Amino acid sequence: MKIPYEIFISMRYLKTKKRHNTVSLNTFISIAGVVIGVATSIITLSVMTGFQGYFRDKILSAISHIVVMEYSGAGIDDIKSLKDKIENVPHVQATTPFIISQAMLTNRDRVQGVVVRGINPGTEGRVTSLEKNMVSGSLLRLEGTGRFPGIVIGEDLARKFGMSLGDMLTMVNPIGEETAMGMVPKLRKFELVGIFDAGMYDYNTGFAYVSLPEAQKFFDMPGRVSGIQVRIDEIYNADKIAREIQATAGYPYYTRNWIEMNKNFFSALKLEKIGMSLILVVIIVVASFNIVGTLTMIVMEKSREIAILKSMGASSRSIMNIFMFAGLAIGCVGTAIGSAIGYGAVAIITRTGMITLPKDVYQVSHLPLSITFLDVLFISLTALGISFFATLYPSWQAARQDPVEVLRYE
Numbered sequence: 184m185k186i187p188y189e190i191f192i193s194m195r196y197l198k199t200k201k202r203h204n205t206v207s208l209n210t211f212i213s214i215a216g217v218v219i220g221v222a223t224s225i226i227t228l229s230v231m232t233g234f235q236g237y238f239r240d241k242i243l244s245a246i247s248h249i250v251v252m253e254y255s256g257a258g259i260d261d262i263k264s265l266k267d268k269i270e271n272v273p274h275v276q277a278t279t280p281f282i283i284s285q286a287m288l289t290n291r292d293r294v295q296g297v298v299v300r301g302i303n304p305g306t307e308g309r310v311t312s313l314e315k316n317m318v319s320g321s322l323l324r325l326e327g328t329g330r331f332p333g334i335v336i337g338e339d340l341a342r343k344f345g346m347s348l349g350d351m352l353t354m355v356n357p358i359g360e361e362t363a364m365g366m367v368p369k370l371r372k373f374e375l376v377g378i379f380d381a382g383m384y385d386y387n388t389g390f391a392y393v394s395l396p397e398a399q400k401f402f403d404m405p406g407r408v409s410g411i412q413v414r415i416d417e418i419y420n421a422d423k424i425a426r427e428i429q430a431t432a433g434y435p436y437y438t439r440n441w442i443e444m445n446k447n448f449f450s451a452l453k454l455e456k457i458g459m460s461l462i463l464v465v466i467i468v469v470a471s472f473n474i475v476g477t478l479t480m481i482v483m484e485k486s487r488e489i490a491i492l493k494s495m496g497a498s499s500r501s502i503m504n505i506f507m508f509a510g511l512a513i514g515c516v517g518t519a520i521g522s523a524i525g526y527g528a529v530a531i532i533t534r535t536g537m538i539t540l541p542k543d544v545y546q547v548s549h550l551p552l553s554i555t556f557l558d559v560l561f562i563s564l565t566a567l568g569i570s571f572f573a574t575l576y577p578s579w580q581a582a583r584q585d586p587v588e589v590l591r592y593e
Contacts, residue, residue: 189501192492193508197481209477210513216470217517217566218524224463224562225525225554231456232558233551238452241382242445244312245390247412249425250281250444254435258282258407265411268431274415274424277309280408282398287355288336288391290344297340297391299354301398301408310414313379313392320348320377325394332397333376337387341378350375354391356401371401460561467566470517471573474510478577482506482584489584499582506578507571514570518563525562529554 197210251269253259259280266278282301287294304322308314314322318338325333331351336344344352356369373393381387399405415424421440429438442449482489489502529552532538538550 187504189504190508193505193512197509197512209473209480213473213477213513214517214520216473217467217514217570218521220463220467220470221518221521221562221566222525222528223466224566225522225559226528226552227459227463228456228558228562229525229529229552229554230550231452231459232555233553235449235452235456236553237551238383238448241386243418243441244316245381245383245386246441246444247279247310248415248418248421249413249428249438249440250410251413251428251432251436251438252410254437258404258409259411259436260407262408262411265432265436269411269413269428272424272428272431274417274420275413275428276416277306277414279303279306279310279412280395280410281412282395282402282404282409284356284398284402284409286391286401287357288340288344288352289355290346290350290352293344295340295343295388297336297389299391299393299398299401301393301395301402303395310412316379316381318378318380320375322377322392324376325392325397329374331372331374332393334373335377335379335392336375337390338378338380339384339387340389340391341375343388346375348375348378354393354401369401463562464565464569467562467569471514471569474513474570474573475577477513478506478510478574479580481509482577482581486584489581493584502582502584503578506581507574510570510574510577511567514567514573518566518570521566522559522563526554526559 197207251265259265262280266280269275269278280303282299284299285296286299287296289295302313302322302325304325307322317335320335322335325335334352334354336346336352341347344350346352351372351374354371354373358369377392379387379392381390393401395408399407413428415421417424418441421442425438425440429436432438492502493499532550533552536549540550
């Protein structure tokens with residue numbers, strides 16, 4: 184296959200004048216600029232994507248994909264009928280009732296406000312991954328027949344209270360109950376029967392689980408629940424499936440999906456990723472100025488050769504192609520090397536977990552990295568596109584040179 188002479192000449196222009204046939208310093212600097220820009224972009228976007236994926240997985244391990252609740256807040260009493268309706272909706276895999284309310288937990292001189300969830304230990308695992316998150320004890324012990332009812336709390340809350348399995352703590356309902364002495368807070372002792380680690384500090388310190396019957400007694404909801412948790416087969420279709428469930432259940436029920444329940448959090452992550460992507464594009468643009476500078480210097484240095492080529496019949500388009508090929512070669516090589524370095528760095532950091540983070544600040548103990556094909560493709564195409572546009576002005580300057588004027592002063 185015959186190589187176009189424009190490519191042959193452009194490759195020669197990127198090498199040194201000496202007989203060593205090596206890449207010139209300017210070419211090397213230009214390639215290095217693209218490499219740094221592309222590698223930095225891949226690593227940074229992998230961090231953003233990793234955080235999104237990590238928090239999504241951890242959130243979905245603690246909450247259901249969809250919840251069905253009642254408008255008035257009084258609770259749902261026709262539990263079985265509603266569950267049957269929901270389970271007949273396509274894409275619904277499992278359901279389980281729950282109660283949710285707020286209370287305070289106390290142990291000796293320490294107090295912590297928590298969200299208390301009353302669950303069915305036997306069916307909770309079908310909807311959430313709470314059972315898999317247990318680091319000690321078991322959800323099934325919530326149904327124990329001991330002297331005190333069981334409770335499950337997060338690892339960080341247990342550490343804060345200095346508690347281990349079998350220890351006692353007190354749950355306080357500030358709303359309380361009416362007595363002859365007036366309104367008195369309701370108190371109930373619970374035995375710690377399980378400790379979970381949801382992977383997020385807020386969940387580990389802000390959630391507590393008791394059995395559904397105990398929650399009904401403590402929050403005065405006999406025979407009623409706060410809502411129905413739903414697990415579906417496609418999490419990114421939660422909005423559509425939630426609307427179908429609401430249409431099936433009818434009034435007075437409404438639905439909320441996991442995206443709505445964490446909308447502000449994921450919107451902030453998405454906005455941050457978009458903003459970071461724009462900054463990374465600017466980094467690649469700055470790197471492309473090296474290409475402009477290199478090609479401009481080559482045009483000035485090779486003006487005599489350009490004039491000779493034109494005198495021999497080379498068209499202005501061919502001259503432009505020579506320098507455009509040279510710039511694209513720099514962009515392609517830099518993008519390829521940068522992608523390899525970026526992907527390799529992500530793989531090494533992910534496998535070794537070498538970068539640790541303070542868990543109480545960032546919610547995670549290690550830097551989560553995740554790279555997708557679309558992210559790499561976006562960065563690569565952006566780098567190549569910017570490299571191409573960086574070649575236009577120097578190539579145009581070379582093509583518009585008048586060979587007569589150039590050779591006259593040689």
